[in-house]
Amino acid sequence: MSNLLVNCISFISQNGSRMSKLDKMEAELAQLTKQLAEFLSLPPTDRSTPGFAKIWRPISRYRVQLRTALQEQSSALSDPRYRDAKRSEIEQRVGYNAAHRRLRLWPQIEDMVNKQVTPERKALMPQPSNYMEGAHNRYVNHLYSALHTLALPSAAAMMNLMPDAHPDVALPATHFEALMHAAYRICLAQGRDAPPRFLDVGCGGGTKIWAALPFFPDARGLENNPTQVKIGAAAMAKLNAPADCIMEADARLFDDYSSYDVIYFYRPLKDSVGLTEMEDQIMKQARPGTILIAPYLGFSAEDDDIRCSKIAPSIYVAGVAPYQTEKLRDRAELIGTEAPVHSSSTDAALGYWRPLVEASRRNGYAL
Ligand SMILES: C[S@@+](CC[C@H](N)C(=O)[O-])C[C@H]1O[C@@H](n2cnc3c(N)ncnc32)[C@H](O)[C@@H]1O
Incomplete structure (x- = not known):
């Protein structure tokens, strides 16, 4: 088995179950996005740009790592010898696609979060x-x-x-x-x-x-x-x-x-x-x-x-x-004008982004 393929399926989580490298990274990222969601729940006057950068920097490091892990997972999925024997192929492909969708949300998430660091004031009623x-x-x-x-x-x-x-x-x-x-x-x-x-x-x-x-x-x-x-x-x-x-x-x-x-x-x-x-x-x-x-x-x-x-x-x-x-x-007036969202088709696959999306909705921002 190539090193690459071994890497993508070989972690034991804290509760003893086997976890792919991708799952492990996503779990770590979920802890960081929770912290950022707490930051976004602060009153706008307490949200500072350096405070935001301190939390966002470690999150941003995962972007390239996740892309690599996804490529490895994709190679493993196309070779029956390296698939997870405990899950059906369909299940594994669905999981892979959802992880891929989450990664593709990155620019939208970054944009949504950035707007909330110093939110723009808007009158409650337009002209x-x-x-x-x-x-x-x-x-x-x-x-x-x-x-x-x-x-x-x-x-x-x-x-x-x-x-x-x-x-x-x-x-x-x-x-x-x-x-x-x-x-x-x-x-x-x-x-x-x-x-x-x-x-x-x-x-x-x-x-x-x-x-x-x-x-x-x-x-x-x-x-x-x-x-x-x-x-x-x-x-x-x-x-x-x-x-x-x-x-x-x-x-x-x-x-x-x-x-x-x-x-x-x-x-x-x-x-x-x-x-x-x-x-x-x-x-x-x-x-x-x-x-x-x-x-x-x-x-x-x-x-x-x-x-x-x-x-x-x-x-x-x-x-x-x-x-x-x-x-x-x-x-x-500092609440955004993007929520409520009238469609929730992406909601099911939000994964580690969920705390951020939920905190943003409470601030009036949406994907
Ligand atoms: C101006 S329309 C309201 C239209 C709708 N609410 C809108 O904003 O487009 C007034 C409605 O209030 C109802 N209405 C009038 N007097 C009422 C009363 N005492 N109690 C409850 N409804 C009443 C009328 O039957 C009518 O359907």
Whole structure:
């Protein structure tokens, strides 16, 4: 047997099992990436360039070594005499391919990590022209308005609308996306332990629940028009949205606002008295730190209200003083704008990169 081939299959790990040279290197690298993930979890002001270099240097030494080990493994796999007798050939090839994919991720990982050493500050809400103008935004809103119409009741069923309710007028999808992204970054800056729960108050056909799901997988809506509830629920079921995501309730009387972390209300009630009643209910029950999204003129707590303070246009934080909201904004603006990731096809093969990818997602960065 050539020395090269012996090398790639001959290690005994701490627990006594046999390990390939490649497995051993990957295990060592996993310890180092864990350290780097801890560094990335520090507040941005505590992340120094020399501190980063000290952790990254030993990681970078593995790049060439891994490439060599992979070449050796490839030669061993193509010769039946040197394959691991305990694992099938397919298993070994799958393992080899996954290790190869991890190595190919190197430049993307390096880029993702580098951006977080001194992260760029970005406003929570972009300028309206950025999300409302241009061919792409107009196209997305054109498609969304079709989805919204499909989730509406028929004209006859619309006659059942409560006289004091707005018909289901939709906020354009691209404006909503900007609001969701800002709320998502604020939630990350709050460092929550559990995934935030989202509520659309006056959800009509439920299309905003659907649009919130990529940011907040636990998203629900409430609606008081029974016909709209029935038709919206059927539309959501067809899309495989979480079961019972539309609840039938009057927004002025709903008594469970405290279970939600992000509450969105786009002026569901037409008359200002009813609207204020609803706003009062929401702010009475919302837990401190709850994010309130009210994208309309005339929100009763828009200016100088002790019940909530503004963090970005149309976005408020309940139950915290303005100086705390300012500090939160300061942290949230340093959260990246790349997460959430809408596809996780590479997740299964992340291996030693996993701690870095997870820490980066918590900072708003993604591959
Ligand atoms: C302006 S639409 C909301 C559209 C959707 N949330 C969006 O942002 O695109 C208002 C919806 O609120 C519902 N609504 C009106 N009054 C309500 C109330 N008191 N309680 C719950 N829902 C109500 C209406 O039936 C209608 O479907």
